[in-house]
Amino acid sequence: MSKYALTVTCKSTRGIVAGISGFLAEQGCHITDSAQFDDAETGNFFMRISFSPEEDVAVSPDGLTETFGEIAKRFGMTYHFFSETERMKVIVMVSRFGHCLNDLLYRCRIGALPVEIVAVISNHMDYQKVVVNHDIPFHCIKVTKENKPQAERRIMEVVEETGAELVVLARYMQILSDEMCQKMSGRIINIHHSFLPSFKGANPYKQAFERGVKLIGATSHYVTADLDEGPIIEQDTVRVTHAQSPSDYVSLGRDVEAQVLARAIHAHIHRRVFLNGNKTVVFPASPGSYASERMG
Numbered sequence: 001m002s003k004y005a006l007t008v009t010c011k012s013t014r015g016i017v018a019g020i021s022g023f024l025a026e027q028g029c030h031i032t033d034s035a036q037f038d039d040a041e042t043g044n045f046f047m048r049i050s051f052s053p054e055e056d057v058a059v060s061p062d063g064l065t066e067t068f069g070e071i072a073k074r075f076g077m078t079y080h081f082f083s084e085t086e087r088m089k090v091i092v093m094v095s096r097f098g099h100c101l102n103d104l105l106y107r108c109r110i111g112a113l114p115v116e117i118v119a120v121i122s123n124h125m126d127y128q129k130v131v132v133n134h135d136i137p138f139h140c141i142k143v144t145k146e147n148k149p150q151a152e153r154r155i156m157e158v159v160e161e162t163g164a165e166l167v168v169l170a171r172y173m174q175i176l177s178d179e180m181c182q183k184m185s186g187r188i189i190n191i192h193h194s195f196l197p198s199f200k201g202a203n204p205y206k207q208a209f210e211r212g213v214k215l216i217g218a219t220s221h222y223v224t225a226d227l228d229e230g231p232i233i234e235q236d237t238v239r240v241t242h243a244q245s246p247s248d249y250v251s252l253g254r255d256v257e258a259q260v261l262a263r264a265i266h267a268h269i270h271r272r273v274f275l276n277g278n279k280t281v282v283f284p285a286s287p288g289s290y291a292s293e294r295m296g
């Protein structure tokens, strides 16, 4: 697996790839994986490039960030160097349905999802024991219409105290305030149990049953003030029939929701997701990045 990666966003023009590859060669690094997208519609250019220093070369994300500054300025780049072995700190939030939480705890434990879950927050006590059994701090923050601002202040305190870079709403069923969405823009990922844009809001499986659909699905997206309308990261579906009920949909949907959420988080923590207006650019996973540290 490569040791470092660079992500770049800028306006499209010629010479970008040459500038980046030439810079990395000059720094004594060889490129191990690269993906780029030139969006003709918006004129935006996106690139993610993995690289490793030669054996006798010492580099660091901070050092590369400074040295790359001149090239970045020339192309007006927004860029980020990072270590591919560093684990992102993540907070998981859940309400009553725990299938996505349990799936994430398992994937994290076997190393399939290389993150550090620094806390679990819930507005109910249902999952306190399972979380504590994973040696992860559990915070029960009750939410009512009257105390929502105070509850969100406490949530943000936990984010600050833990240094969490990402908050995952793993079936957390409370609408977050516009202020929190703005403050955490691009850092909150939700799993919605429908194939958006169909069936936004509460009870999507009931909505789907009443519509008579033949496919139900799940969508993972960044959270914005516009409910379930944030940039989509990952989606998938499963077939349903006329003979099944909304509770059958709940059962069928569990695995799809957990898989879609895990794929979205995997993409985010490896910085393969780029915001492109109200959409995303999602590059494919690098070779070996799904390997579990604890093979079965």
Ligand SMILES: Nc1nc2c(c(=O)[nH]1)N[C@@H](CN(C=O)c1ccc(C(=O)N[C@@H](CCC(=O)O)C(=O)O)cc1)CN2
Pocket (backbone or CB within 6 Å): 169, 172, 173, 174, 175, 176, 177, 178, 181, 190, 191, 192, 193, 201, 202, 222, 223, 224, 225, 226, 227, 228, 229, 230
């Ligand atoms: N600002 C945002 N907050 C949340 C989003 C979002 O996109 N933007 N996604 C939701 C998740 N969600 C569907 O996936 C959802 C959750 C909750 C509700 C809702 O109506 N909640 C009620 C309370 C329900 C209860 O107490 O059981 C409410 O908050 O008043 C709709 C959709 C997570 N948050």
